[in-house]
Amino acid sequence: MIDRLVIFGATGDLSARFLLPGLAALRAEGHLGDRFQLVGSDRSDWDDGQFQSWAASQLERHGGGLPTDARKAVVASARFQRADVTDSADVASVVAGDDPLAVYLALPPALFPSAVTALHRAELPAGSRIVLEKPFGEDLDSAVELNRLLAELVPEEAVYRVDHFLAMTTVANVLSARLANRVLEPLWNSTHIAEVEIVWDEDLALEGRAGYYDSAGALKDMVQNHLLQLLCLVAMEPPVSLGERDLRDRKVDVLRSVRPLTDDDVVHRTRRARYAAGRIDDHDVPAYVDEEGVDPGRRTETFAEVELEIDSWRWSGTKFLLRSGKALGADRKEVTVRFRPVPHIPFGHGGEVLPNVLRFGLEPEGLALDLTGMGPHARTFAPFTLTARMDPPDLPPYGRLLLDVLTGDPALSIRGDEAEEAWRVVTPVLSAWERDLVPLQEYPAGSQGPS
Known part of the structure; x- marks a missing residue:
């Protein structure tokens, strides 16, 4: 099981309303251990404490029914690193390490091609996975091109084009x-x-x-x-x-x-x-x-x-x-x-x-x-x-x-x-x-x- 999740676009609505409560629910059910680490990243000029404070407030707002200790554990696991997701050097500093990680692109779909290209140049650790929200592309041609870029980054089985309806x-x-x-x-x-x-x-x-x-x-x-x-x-x-x-x-x-x-x-x-x-x-x-x-x-x-x-x-x-x-x-x-x-x-x-x-x-x-x-x-x-x-x-x-x-x-x-x-x-x-x-x-x- 992967123990590090990187969210690009971490301070957006998707993270606040769904990803943070989802992680807290996983912790409450025993699916996340103490080794789990959440790395938030976007262009905000924040430090770890600011991100943790924001995450705590969003969990209170959108996940208030979840156990307090689970929410606190997710907040404690979080750190923040400022980065431009289209800049390969910035991205490389966020994903650096030897162990595989999961990268969640909580971004506007128009940024997916640039972000995937930056991730490719940054060289993800072997065994890493990448997650993209819908819509996947803006039309057939852009979907085909995005699939081509992803195929250069990770194997198909490591690409998660998620649709929460299916869950x-x-x-x-x-x-x-x-x-x-x-x-x-x-x-x-x-x-x-x-x-x-x-x-x-x-x-x-x-x-x-x-x-x-x-x-x-x-x-x-x-x-x-x-x-x-x-x-x-x-x-x-x-x-x-x-x-x-x-x-x-x-x-x-x-x-x-x-x-x-x-x-x-x-x-x-x-x-x-x-x-x-x-x-x-x-x-x-x-x-x-x-x-x-x-x-x-x-x-x-x-x-x-x-x-x-x-x-x-x-x-x-x-x-x-x-x-x-x-x-x-x-x-x-x-x-x-x-x-x-x-x-x-x-x-x-x-x-x-x-x-x-x-x-x-x-x-x-x-x-x-x-x-x-x-x-x-x-x-x-x-x-x-x-x-x-x-x-x-x-x-x-x-x-x-x-x-x-x-x-x-x-x-x-x-x-x-x-x-x-x-x-x-x-x-x-x-x-x-x-x-x-x-x-x-x-x-x-x-x-x-x-x-």
């Missing part, structure tokens, strides 16, 4: 529900399933993220990585094992099987929109174009919807709908599996029989199955729902990802060819949207989205 408990339950239950796997195909919806709708607006979000938009921020990852887990063939090679091979198969979208497909099977001024709960929300840091000329979408088909024996004829939107009237974060109706109802006219629906709640986590039973009157039907609550995980998603990085398990990270295939899926959409083949609609903040 969520319910995402794992998608696989276990399919593969560990005989009642579901025989039905998991187009003969029985008409449509799968993968939705991440949230009532949060921009929340000060214009610096990143306005250059990405909903399609790149959510659909290209998070939602396509969920699509892979829903649609993949059963792997031989959950080892990194078997699992990731089957995920790539799904992306390669997605039917390429023509311009006409994009026009009829995608939607894009951005929120206008409105009201969410008890507060007013300005229009997206009026948010601080937004460039209206970019025509960035805050709502993206894409309908895909998979050309495979299992899924021919099933529709897959991926959607994500901001500043909506209600949160809806789930994978919804809609089964086809039964072919015949032998009870006569007893009312409407709705198709079965299986829902995997992502946030909050849970499971629900809509069924039809007999109503209070003879030969009448009534819907009912079976629900299950998931036990809380022992680790938060970023704790799980950090543990995989430190112990060397890349199964939940995204392989290089998988990242490129995901860009191939959305490239026709990006191209058609850039040419305005699909109108950019508007919807009031607090509404259900574009009509």
